Amino acid sequence: MITILDCYTDEPAGLGVPPYLGTYPRYIAGYYKQVNYLTIDDLRFLKYYNLDEKKKEINHKTNIKIYNLTKNINKIKEILQNTTRLVVIVGVHTPGKYLSAIPGTLKEITHLIKELDCEKILAGPAVLGTQLEGGKFQEYLPKEIFDRTDSFDFPYTEIKEYAIKGAEIINQIPQKRIIEIETGHGCSRTAGCSFCTEPLKHKLEFREKKDILNEIKAFYNLGCKYFRLGKQSDFYLYPQATELLRSIRKFFPKIEVLHIDNVNPLSVICKKGIETTKAIVKYCTEGNIAAFGVESFDKEVCTQNNLNTIPEEAYDAIMVLNKYGAKKGKNGMPQFLPGINLLFGLKGETKQTHERNMFWLNKILKNNLLLRRINIRQVTIFRGTPLYSQCGNKFIKKNKKYYWKWRNQIRQNIDLPMLRKLVPKETILKDVRAEIYDGNTTFCRQIGTYPLIIGIKQRIPLNKFYNIRITDHMLRSVTAVVEKNI
Numbered sequence: 001m002i003t004i005l006d007c008y009t010d011e012p013a014g015l016g017v018p019p020y021l022g023t024y025p026r027y028i029a030g031y032y033k034q035v036n037y038l039t040i041d042d043l044r045f046l047k048y049y050n051l052d053e054k055k056k057e058i059n060h061k062t063n064i065k066i067y068n069l070t071k072n073i074n075k076i077k078e079i080l081q082n083t084t085r086l087v088v089i090v091g092v093h094t095p096g097k098y099l100s101a102i103p104g105t106l107k108e109i110t111h112l113i114k115e116l117d118c119e120k121i122l123a124g125p126a127v128l129g130t131q132l133e134g135g136k137f138q139e140y141l142p143k144e145i146f147d148r149t150d151s152f153d154f155p156y157t158e159i160k161e162y163a164i165k166g167a168e169i170i171n172q173i174p175q176k177r178i179i180e181i182e183t184g185h186g187c188s189r190t191a192g193c194s195f196c197t198e199p200l201k202h203k204l205e206f207r208e209k210k211d212i213l214n215e216i217k218a219f220y221n222l223g224c225k226y227f228r229l230g231k232q233s234d235f236y237l238y239p240q241a242t243e244l245l246r247s248i249r250k251f252f253p254k255i256e257v258l259h260i261d262n263v264n265p266l267s268v269i270c271k272k273g274i275e276t277t278k279a280i281v282k283y284c285t286e287g288n289i290a291a292f293g294v295e296s297f298d299k300e301v302c303t304q305n306n307l308n309t310i311p312e313e314a315y316d317a318i319m320v321l322n323k324y325g326a327k328k329g330k331n332g333m334p335q336f337l338p339g340i341n342l343l344f345g346l347k348g349e350t351k352q353t354h355e356r357n358m359f360w361l362n363k364i365l366k367n368n369l370l371l372r373r374i375n376i377r378q379v380t381i382f383r384g385t386p387l388y389s390q391c392g393n394k395f396i397k398k399n400k401k402y403y404w405k406w407r408n409q410i411r412q413n414i415d416l417p418m419l420r421k422l423v424p425k426e427t428i429l430k431d432v433r434a435e436i437y438d439g440n441t442t443f444c445r446q447i448g449t450y451p452l453i454i455g456i457k458q459r460i461p462l463n464k465f466y467n468i469r470i471t472d473h474m475l476r477s478v479t480a481v482v483e484k485n486i
């Protein structure tokens, strides 16, 4: 019996951390046809807490180590006893903060699976390395624990079949998930950005439109209503982006959330970019974000790391998205806005880098352009990337002492005033799901890409939907009161 153990994945192009369901477990399930699907949360619940229900909350906080249990939790001992092959999916290449899940590290997974008596295969991005904390080198593979590694790197001619068969693992998951959909892989640039693992993994290639639609159909027929076209390095590069979105809307009218993810700002300001932007606004649902991998507004850093965009181009792309997407949608969030990714620790980083970042961010703010969010990370250094061979962690070591200050200035001077413009006090946000408790506060989010975190200062039933009214702003989140239970 084959069991998939999902320890979650987060890559530059693709997310598989709950509430998302990533592509790896689905394609592998389709390849093997019949599998048991377990999450690392299932195994933690068994090994750390002996299936004790009382441990689902610790110190008056929801225990997010075991939040994402599967329906198989009731027969987990039997499943593990009967498993002859365990495929362990691991791999965080772009670590973030997750509200209701904690991806597994190789160290933790080794501890959890070492006593299992079966063949163990390591799969997912961790085949190249993994690291849950920014600013560090990748974790190295413990040799003794896995029998082999397998990237299960199927060609798209096979994925079209596996993706449909593998959709059935959703039946083993009790929670509602956002289905991360792949439109392509690889990078369009001959030489990639210094830190990025995507060019190491794939050549540029796109899936057939009909294959993507067939996969969405399989999930739709199983009751899934939330989708993100997020597994690609640049959604705008997909040759039939407008037709794909139009077809999704036409064939699957009951989809409630349709979002995209990564976008290269250069693609927005090229000739076809306006058409694609308009199609995204028209066919996707509100609260949508184009995550721009700007990484740095310092031209010197852009050059030394071969980054995809210079600041002027990023700024122009931000203007385009604001022009077409800033209008509020039905759920209270703007329809389609840019998000900015910034990376600390790149080659050539100096104190001026922060000043240049602040210059451009201030310009965006002062000119009344909206950013939905700014992600700031310390770069993770992966073997095989130019960053690894050229400078490793030299700049992280040199500048780490400034990072808290730099980050805090961006949060105080940019994020906070931006959030106040984006969703002023009294704004009503609809269809907000209560997710976790922390003391007497309930943290909630809308379903979708990078949703805003909302704190309600009372305990309200989890996994239910509410309309809320914003009462105040924190640096990157808001406080609110419940207007209506849905």
Ligand code: SF4
Pocket (backbone or CB within 6 Å): 012, 186, 187, 188, 189, 191, 192, 193, 196, 197, 198, 199, 233, 264, 293, 308
């Ligand atoms: S543009 Fe840069 S970050 Fe994006 S996929 Fe290519 S190499 Fe990676």
